[in-house]
Each structure stands twice: as C-alpha cells, then as structure tokens.
Amino acid sequence: MIPFAGNTLDRVSEKRTDAKWIESKRNDPDSLVFPLWKLQPFLLGRDGDPPPYQLGLLEPGIAEDVAGDDAICIFLGLDGDRALFALEIPDAKDPTKEGPLARRGFFRDARAAGSMVAIKDAGIIAQAKAMIDWHQRHGFCPKCGARTKLMDAGYRRLCDQCNAEHFPRVDPVVIMLATDGEACLVGRGKLFPQGMFSALAGFIEPGETIEEAVRRELYEESSVRVGEVSYYATQPWPFPSSLMIGCFAKALSREVKVDENELAEVRWIERKVARQLIEGKRVDGILVPPPVAIAHHLIKAFALGER
Numbered sequence: 375m376i377p378f379a380g381n382t383l384d385r386v387s388e389k390r391t392d393a394k395w396i397e398s399k400r401n402d403p404d405s406l407v408f409p410l411w412k413l414q415p416f417l418l419g420r421d422g423d424p425p426p427y428q429l430g431l432l433e434p435g436i437a438e439d440v441a442g443d444d445a446i447c448i449f450l451g452l453d454g455d456r457a458l459f460a461l462e463i464p465d466a467k468d469p470t471k472e473g474p475l476a477r478r479g480f481f482r483d484a485r486a487a488g489s490m491v492a493i494k495d496a497g498i499i500a501q502a503k504a505m506i507d508w509h510q511r512h513g514f515c516p517k518c519g520a521r522t523k524l525m526d527a528g529y530r531r532l533c534d535q536c537n538a539e540h541f542p543r544v545d546p547v548v549i550m551l552a553t554d555g556e557a558c559l560v561g562r563g564k565l566f567p568q569g570m571f572s573a574l575a576g577f578i579e580p581g582e583t584i585e586e587a588v589r590r591e592l593y594e595e596s597s598v599r600v601g602e603v604s605y606y607a608t609q610p611w612p613f614p615s616s617l618m619i620g621c622f623a624k625a626l627s628r629e630v631k632v633d634e635n636e637l638a639e640v641r642w643i644e645r646k647v648a649r650q651l652i653e654g655k656r657v658d659g660i661l662v663p664p665p666v667a668i669a670h671h672l673i674k675a676f677a678l679g680e681r
C-alpha cells in the first residue's frame with residue numbers, strides 16, 4: 375500500500391448537509407478531533423520515539439480550548455459509530471509549549487508524518503491536510519471577490535454576495551516511468567537532493583486525457599516518445615491538493631534530451647540497478663525517493679519485473 379492512500383473512514387457524504395446531525399456529532403463526547411497547526415498534523419508521544427506514531431486525536435472539549443470559535447472544522451467521516459473531525463489550530467505560538475496539548479505530542483510536517491504513522495492514518499492526514507489547506511486559500515470568491523463561508527461540514531464554500539458555490543479541488547498529476555525492455559527512464563529535478571532521481575511527472579492540462587498527458591510530459595521533459603500507456607496506481611498527495619496518477623509507458627526510442635527548464639538530468643537505468651536502488655542503496659551516486667512517494671513504488675514494480 376502507498377502512503378496517503380488507504381483511508382478507511384466512512385465519509386458518509388449524505389450526512390454533510392444535515393447540519394443538526396453534524397452539530398450533534400461535533401459535541402458528542404465520543405467523537406474525536408484531529409488538530410492541525412500550520413497544516414501540520416498532531417501526533418501523540420515524543421518526537422524521536424520509534425514509529426509508528428498514533429494520530430493526535432482529542433476529545434472535543436480539549437480541542438475547543440486550543441482552537442477558538444472561528445477555526446476551520448471539517449467532518450472527516452465515521453470510524454464505526456465514532457465521528458472524526460479535522461480542526462485548524464490558528465497560527466500562533468506552538469500549542470504544545472503550554473496548555474492542554476503540552477506533553478501529549480507534537481506537530482509534524484504532513485509529508486514526514488505520512489511515513490511515521492500506520493497506512494490508514496496517513497490517509498486521514500491526507501484528507502485533513504488537503505481540506506484545511508483548501509479552506510485557508512478560498513476565503514474569497516474567485517467570481518466576485520466577496521467573502522465565502524464554509525458549508526456542508528467543509529465540503530462546499532458559498533459566496534455571500536453572488537451565491538457562487540465552490541468545491542474542494544483535486545488536481546490530477548501524471549507520474550510515469552517510460553520503459554524499454556530492461557531499462558526505465560528517470561530524471562533529476564533541479565531542486566532535488568544530490569543524486570536523487572525519480573519518475574517524471576507533470577500536471578494534466580484542461581482538455582487532456584491521462585494518456586495524452588503522459589506522452590506530452592515525457593516528450594517535453596526528455597524528448598522520449600512513448601506508445602502504450604498503462605495505469606498502475608494512484609496516490610493522494612496533499613501538497614496542496616494533487617492526485618498522483620502512476621503510469622507506465624512503452625518507449626519508442628531511447629535517445630534523450632533533457633528539458634533544462636525543468637530538470638537537471640534524465641537517464642535510463644537498468645532493471646538490476648533499479649533493484650538495488652529500491653533497497654535504499656546508492657549506485658553510481660544515484661538514489662531514488664523513499665516509499666512515501668509513489669515514484670518509489672513505480673520503480674519498485676519495474677525492478678521486481680511486474681512491468
């Protein structure tokens with residue numbers, strides 16, 4: 375399973391418009407509230423303890439004390455009968471320094487946290503982080519500029535002025551390995567750590583299919599033309615709201631020419647090298663992303679001969 379996929383909460387989307395039900399769950403002492411401060415999820419325990427960490431889920435009363443009335447609160451879903459909410463902790467000093475969260479746990483960047491918790495919990499982090507992030511960036515109507523307000527337990531915003539409705543976005547990104555027999559194509563972004571190579575990727579553009587985006591991005595970034603494109607897996611990637619669509623593509627040629635605006639280098643690596651890289655070994659100064667990234671799983675599937 376790929377981190378940030380595998381959220382097991384029942385989203386019961388039909389309940390979101392039932393304001394009375396949402397309010398009763400919000401005040402139910404059996405419900406749990408997941409705080410995020412500066413978009414960082416709260417984890418229980420001491421930073422440095424051996425993983426996996428538990429999500430820092432709080433009783434509703436405690437969460438209120440930390441957040442205040444205007445904080446963004448999102449209904450995430452049900453775990454059995456128990457409701458889970460995500461709650462924005464307004465930017466101020468670190469709430470773990472004093473008050474009800476002191477000595478309970480710590481806040482951690484969502485990307486790092488995704489590989490510090492159990493898979494199903496990483497999925498909850500993805501949902502909570504992406505949702506609160508979206509609300510923080512959509513306080514004003516893109517149509518008329520007036521203020522918008524949170525509706526439907528967080529799954530809609532409504533403009534007070536022109537009544538335009540706005541819904542949380544997911545931005546599709548293709549991420550793909552071109553393959554040719556015993557080799558696959560990887561690239562190094564200009565801002566990547568030294569030696570890090572990954573699958574090539576790019577946003578799908580309006581009016582474009584997944585397959586067309588895969589072919590276009592590979593050609594733009596590496597000059598490699600590909601034929602057949604096949605789907606592998608997807609991964610929610612809440613930075614801020616992407617859905618990574620992992621694909622393989624059959625290369626029609628091996629000649630590469632890097633797009634210097636986007637990448638520092640592209641190169642073909644042999645399957646036997648890929649096998650060592652996914653074990654975390656550095657080969658000829660190259661390394662590949664860790665398992666928190668879907669690129670790791672694409673390279674692994676190729677290395678193990680699944681593609």
Ligand SMILES: [Zn+2]
Pocket residue numbers: 515516517518519520533534535536537538
């Ligand atoms: Zn408006």
